[in-house]
Amino acid sequence: MIATLGLAFGLVLIVEGLVYALAPSLVEDLLTALRALPLARRRQVGLAALALGVLLVWVADALGARL
Numbered sequence: 001m002i003a004t005l006g007l008a009f010g011l012v013l014i015v016e017g018l019v020y021a022l023a024p025s026l027v028e029d030l031l032t033a034l035r036a037l038p039l040a041r042r043r044q045v046g047l048a049a050l051a052l053g054v055l056l057v058w059v060a061d062a063l064g065a066r067l
Contacts, residue, residue, distance in 0.1 A: 020027060034042060 037045070
């Protein structure tokens with residue numbers, strides 16, 4: 001369980017690091033666009049991302065993805 005959490009956290013950091021390293025101005029534009037959204041809409045986007053992440057993990061597990 002801890003190994004899986006460590007792997008997941010490491011993968012998130014890799015993706016985040018790549019975005020900031022390869023397109024820092026795009027990140028600034030995205031943050032500006034997010035500030036323009038109402039708080040309720042930002043929550044909806046966050047919940048949708050959460051649901052998509054859970055779905056992807058479920059599908060990977062169903063397909064037999066293991067460490």
